[in-house]
Amino acid sequence: xxxxxxxxxxxxxxxxxxxxxxxxxxxxxxxKLPSLIFSDHPFAFMYRRTTLEMLLVLAVWFVVSASxxxxxxxxxxxxxxxRVCSWCRRINYQGExxxxxxxxxxxxxxxxxxxxxxxxxxxxRAAAEKAKAARLKAAKTE
Numbered sequence: 466x467x468x469x470x471x472x473x474x475x476x477x478x479x480x481x482x483x484x485x486x487x488x489x490x491x492x493x494x495x496x497k498l499p500s501l502i503f504s505d506h507p508f509a510f511m512y513r514r515t516t517l518e519m520l521l522v523l524a525v526w527f528v529v530s531a532s533x534x535x536x537x538x539x540x541x542x543x544x545x546x547x548r549v550c551s552w553c554r555r556i557n558y559q560g561e562x563x564x565x566x567x568x569x570x571x572x573x574x575x576x577x578x579x580x581x582x583x584x585x586x587x588x589x590r591a592a593a594e595k596a597k598a599a600r601l602k603a604a605k606t607e
Contacts, residue, residue, distance in 0.1 A: 483526040490518045
């Protein structure tokens with residue numbers, strides 16, 4: 466939830482920034498800031514230039530907003546992944562690394578028990594048979 470709020474703030478600040486740029490461009494020509502700074506000559510308000518500037522800012526705003534939205538959607542998608550340690554198989558849940566059993570208990574309120582799947586059972590049986598055969602072979606050679 467905290468991450469979602471941060472991502473929403475990013476979009477809010479971006480939009481406020483672009484609105485500020487548009488307002489400054491409009492006010493710049495409206496209060497005749499260039500003539501106040503550079504000379505005493507009267508300054509004519511040019512609607513076409515101001516409109517063109519605002520349309521350009523709006524176009525950039527659209528491109529940046531679309532890119533930001535796409536990036537934030539990708540970030541949200543990636544944050545949904547459950548991170549598992551490659552070495553010890555612990556789970557990262559809410560910033561804390563814990564065993565799978567603890568995760569299941571906290572995250573889903575589900576008790577866990579241990580078992581063996583059919584593939585692992587076959588592998589273990591084959592390994593046991595191989596070890597048994599190796600012991601018998603070693604016993605015969607003695």
